[in-house]
Amino acid sequence: MKLTVLGCWAPYPRVSGACSGYLLQEKGRSLLIDTGNGVLSRLLQHMDIQDLDAVLLSHLHPDHLMDIYSLRHAIESANREGRMDKRVPLYLPTGPAEDFNRIREFTKAFTIHVIDEMPEPREAVIAGCKVKFTPGKHNLPAYSISIEGSKRFVYSGDTAYQEELIKLATGADLFLCEASGLDQDTEYLQENHLTARQAGELAKAAGVKRLIITHFYPEYVLSELQKQAEEGFGQRVELAREGATFEL
Ligand SMILES: [Zn+2]
Numbered sequence: 001m002k003l004t005v006l007g008c009w010a011p012y013p014r015v016s017g018a019c020s021g022y023l024l025q026e027k028g029r030s031l032l033i034d035t036g037n038g039v040l041s042r043l044l045q046h047m048d049i050q051d052l053d054a055v056l057l058s059h060l061h062p063d064h065l066m067d068i069y070s071l072r073h074a075i076e077s078a079n080r081e082g083r084m085d086k087r088v089p090l091y092l093p094t095g096p097a098e099d100f101n102r103i104r105e106f107t108k109a110f111t112i113h114v115i116d117e118m119p120e121p122r123e124a125v126i127a128g129c130k131v132k133f134t135p136g137k138h139n140l141p142a143y144s145i146s147i148e149g150s151k152r153f154v155y156s157g158d159t160a161y162q163e164e165l166i167k168l169a170t171g172a173d174l175f176l177c178e179a180s181g182l183d184q185d186t187e188y189l190q191e192n193h194l195t196a197r198q199a200g201e202l203a204k205a206a207g208v209k210r211l212i213i214t215h216f217y218p219e220y221v222l223s224e225l226q227k228q229a230e231e232g233f234g235q236r237v238e239l240a241r242e243g244a245t246f247e248l
Pocket residue numbers: 059061138158
């Protein structure tokens with residue numbers, strides 16, 4: 001299993017950067033997780049669009065979503081011009097309604113799967129991997145995602161600290177967790193996001209083997225986020241950066 005970071009910034013990128021997007025590859029299958037602004041051009045540095053097997057959207061905030069609109073055109077064009085002969089499964093939650101209702105019409109590019117409508121415990125086999133979605137604590141319908149192939153990868157999506165995420169992440173080989181702020185932001189973030197220290201503490205409680213933090217505010221010094229996450233985790237923590245790859 002291989003993770004490639006396509007974008008790591010929120011809610012807007014640094015110069016030449018991209019917002020949330022991750023490519024997970026396993027046995028020749030490719031899953032794209034989140035499509036923030038700047039993600040499609042970075043995806044194309046690593047693979048051809050016709051080899052994409054599934055797209056999973058943790059939630060529909062712009063920093064996780066915007067490139068779905070250009071990805072749709074890339075897939076439709078490839079199908080129309082004979083470079084591709086399939087629609088790509090797209091898993092997404094329902095809100096906000098205006099974005100959801102627009103995206104659900106992109107049926108020439110995607111087969112639409114609504115995560116909110118999946119029966120509990122929201123499990124599916126996607127591109128040969130066992131996938132499980134757990135609701136996050138966020139100001140929109142949002143999900144944390146576990147993807148199990150030869151190894152198990154867990155992505156927090158956007159969420160505040162909660163027991164359900166500890167449960168989902170327990171024993172993960174690699175935990176990719178949002179770290180939206182420093183200690184000083186704890187109160188501001190508490191309903192919707194994790195600080196770097198909380199990401200570390202959550203990873204420690206879940207006993208994950210490896211922690212990578214992401215979803216960085218572009219004005220922050222990343223080594224400070226890393227330091228606070230390491231204090232919470234009690235072990236080394238890695239940083240997600242565009243183009244970085246992690247073998248599981
Ligand atoms: Zn969000």
